[in-house]
Amino acid sequence: MSAADLNVLRTPRRRRDATLLTIGLFSAIAAAMLPVFSVIAPGAWVAGAFLVGGGALGAGLIVRLSRLPALVASLAEVTVWIVLLTAIFGRSTALLGIIPTPSTFASVPGLVAQASAEIRDGVAPVPPDEGLAFLLVAAIGALAIVLDHVVLTARMPLLAGVGLVAVSLIPTIAIPSDVDVASFVLLAAALLFLLRVDTRARAAASARRDDRARPAQGRRLFGVSATALGVAAVAVIVAVVATPLLPQPGLRFASGGTGGLGTTINPNLELGNDLRQPRDVEVLKVRTTGPTAPYLRAVTLSRFDGAVWQPDTFDTVPLPSDGTVFDRVSVDGDITLADWTTTITVDQLDSPWLPVPYPASTVTGLDGDWLGMPQNRTVVTRAGSTREQVYEVQASVPRPTLEQIRSKTVGGTDLDPALTALPAEVPAVIGDTAREVTANAQTPYDKLVALQNWFRSSQFRYSLDAPVDSGFDGAGLDAVAQFLQVRAGYCVHYASAFAVMARTLGIPARIVIGYLPGTASSIPQQGGTEYSVSSSQLHSWPEVYFEGIGWVPFEPTNSLGVPTNFASGSSGNNTTTPNTPSQDAEAPADQPSSAPSEAAENDPGAQTTGGGSVAARQSTAWVAPVLGILVLLVLAGVPAVARIVRRRRRLAAARAGDPVAAWTAMLEDAVDLGIPVSSALSPRAFAVLLVEEHGAPSDDVGLLREAVERVSYAGDSFDPARGPGLVAAVTGVRAALDERTAPLRRFLARAYPRSLVTRPGTVGAVERESVSR
Known part of the structure; x- marks a missing residue:
């Protein structure tokens, strides 16, 4: 602290200004922390944060009012910070409960590691355990110490305001949501208060005025304050009222990230981070000549090392000008093929993987340079994006009868051995359960349907939270074994368990990432029904290879999608459109509201409209x-x-x-x-x-x-x-x-x-x- 500052603090008015700045800074920090409650559940840690932050600021204020140098204020603040953290989190290893010992400091890395695990595996809002609570309280206290010197020593409250605004935006970036009006207004008021007190202090310190001029100077300062308040009022009104009316910014794709925002496709089966996002947005629209909206596949995963399913990286070929990127699917001569055309309009999906129905043969209308993977019939780009693409896909879909698919073998001599490979040590519960469930099935197809029906029965339930709460939110062998015990999870767990169990039976299987069939629009569209696909319909499912037919999808995820079940040829209904099996699957309470129900055969209207019809959304178009x-x-x-x-x-x-x-x-x-x-x-x-x-x-x-x-x-x-x-x-x-x-x-x-x-x-x-x- 400079000599000038010491001289300033000798006057009652300057001591009052220092006190007001400290109070204003504490209020600004508290306001900046309010948005954190959207990602961290409030609890005892809030009181700890206020105690540590307020204690550090109070210690610094006492030192300054005692006319001691700024270095002493720093030492006092850090000392109080350490003592209070020790009293809250390290009493068992501290002297007198407040003086840290080497054992106290040695426990800090463990608390930080525990906090990291909670952040990585938690579902917002995360109820903090000891590790995360320690990290939050310590971070808020440290922030208070740093900003105290920015505001009171360096006299730069505007810089402190920039830092606090950045802190308050972090939760909104992590989980997109509507603006927190209350916290924004409180933070703005606290920052304006800081700026006002600092401006008045600076003006008073530099002004030389006699008793006669002092009233006029005070009125000039009031005029400046009135102007500032007017500008601030306009800024607050614009930010609070006008900002929500602006279009949402585009979101870029981040390959392999774990913090997806629901508008990209994560190829690493870490879909829980996407599905648990509270903001559900429309990613694309679909119109098809088929009887129902198709599943849209983007990525296939064939290689499994026991812990991670790896996305396929086959050789690619450039998409030709006529769009004929893949040959017509090869099937046995007695298998019927149905030619269907699907038009897809992408909105808020930013991904290098293109959602297409299977088995695509031509893809036309794309902008940019796109590549096809013939081995899995997917389409990718190295530099472009799916955003705002409008394209048409033609697919020749195999439509075997029940008798035909029962007569087919699985696999083939030309099939990649990785499709049946498993690590040497597979938990016994996986293979034993697969054999138990399929004990009465005679053909590979019957075994797969038995597995599918078992997963979709009332013995399982769909849950986004259960895997996190039980500690098995993954797709590895350990996660599959725990999932079979807990019997609650989401599409990743059902698809991985189904594929691994199929491989234990010698059946080649892989996993696909894409989107569920969309929800049908309630407004008639020219050219057929239009389906809306939302971010919550991001999905994964298994596929099995049948000789003479190709890859056949199955839907084990309880209460979502359409289960695979082929009709008998003797009934005269030669179709591959799955029938809804008779089962007692229960719809989970935490199922996404926009997920489609099990649609009846050849009835696009049976798809539920999810979160609300287009007509309902249009009825509120006057609001903006x-x-x-x-x-x-x-x-x-x-x-x-x-x-x-x-x-x-x-x-x-x-x-x-x-x-x-x-x-x-x-x-x-x-x-x-x-x-x-x-x-x-x-x-x-x-x-x-x-x-x-x-x-x-x-x-x-x-x-x-x-x-x-x-x-x-x-x-x-x-x-x-x-x-x-x-x-x-x-x-x-x-x-x-x-x-x-x-x-x-x-x-x-x-x-x-x-x-x-x-x-x-x-x-x-x-x-x-x-x-x-």
Whole structure:
């Protein structure tokens, strides 16, 4: 702390300013922490954070009020920070419960590791255990120490405000959600308070004024504050009201990340992070000539090392101009093929993997450079994105009968051995359960249907949270074994368990990542039903290879999608569209509301509409325009209100006998009406200008001129008895100026007063008006 700062703190006013800055900083930190509650559940850690942060700030304030150097304040704050953290989290290893020992410090890495695990595996809002609570409390206390020196030692509250705003935005970035209006307003108010106190302290420290000039200086400072408050009010209104009306920013793809935002496709089976996002957005729309909306596949995963399913990286070929990227699917001669065309319009999906129905043969209409993988019939790009793509896919879909698929073998001599490979040590529960469930099945297809029906029965339930709560949120062998015990999970666990269990039976299987069939629009569309696919319908499912048919998808995920079940050829219904099997699957309470139900065969209308119909969404389309108009009306009235408040303050001071306030009020009226007000003119010269060129009443102007000259040059004191006359003179001058001013100019002077931004006597008060003339 400098000698000047020490001298400043000797005065009661400066000690008061230091106290106010500390209180304002504590309030700003508290407001910046409010959005954290969207990702971290509130609890005892909140009280700990306030105690540690407030204790550190209080220690620094006491040191400063004692006129000690800033270094001592830093030492005191760090000491209090360590002591309080020890008292809260390290009492068992501390002396007297507050003095840390080497054992206390040795426990810190373990707490940090525990916090990292909670953050990695937790579902927002995460209930913090000891590790995460320690990290939060320690971080908030450290932030308070750093910002204390930024505000009170370096005297840079604006820099502290930037840091606090950045901290408050982190939860919103982690989990996109609506603006937290309460926390935003509180943070803005606290930062404005900090800036106001700091500005006043700086002005008071640099000003040299006698008792006579001190009231006028105070009024000038109040004028600056009123202008700042007006600007701040406009900023708050714009941020709170207008920002939610703006379109959401585009989200870029991040390969392999674990913090997906639901608008990309994660190829590493870490879909739980995407599905647990609270914001559900439409990613694409589908229209098809098929009987129902198809599953859309983007990535296949064939190689499994026991812990991770690896995305396939086969050789690629450029997408030709005619879109014929893949050969027509090869099937046995007795298998029927159905040619279906699907049109896909992508909205908020930003991914290098293109969602296409299986088995695609041609893909047309794409922008950019796209590549096809013939071995798995997927389409990718190395530089582009799916965002805003509109493309058409033609697929020839095999449609075997029940008898045909039962007669087929699985696998083949040309099939990659990786499709049946498993690690040497597979938990016994996996293979034993697979054999138990399929004991009565005779053919590979019957075994797969038995597994599918078992997973979709009431013995299992769909849950996004159970894998996290039970500690098996993954797709490895250990996660599969625990899933079979807990029997609750989401699509990743069902697909991985099904594929691994199929491989234990010698059946080649892989996993596909893509999207469930969309929800049917309630509004009739030209060319057939349109289906909307949302981010919550990101999905994974297993596929099995049948000789002479190709890859056949299955749907084991309980209560989601359409289970695979082929019709008998003897019934005359030769179709591959799955029938809904008779089962007792229960719909879980935490199933995404937009997930499709089990649709009846050949009935696109059986798809549920999920979170709400398009008609319902359109019924609220008026909200944005109405809110926009209200915002404009509010913004239009803010300058006028601010000017009225300022003028009333001026007149109140004038009524108390202050000629400077009366003269300033008259100057501001002149600026509003477009009259040049130059600092080069003395009060006497400006009075002559008003009277001779603008028709102001000479008596009123003379009264105001004489009063301001006497208090400025002759040293007269304020006389309250003259107050009513000063106010009457200001009012008379304004009325006379209004009479000689065009109606449009008078309206602009009231609605958008220039004196709020152009002070009388500044260059702008003269130059801007001269330009407009």
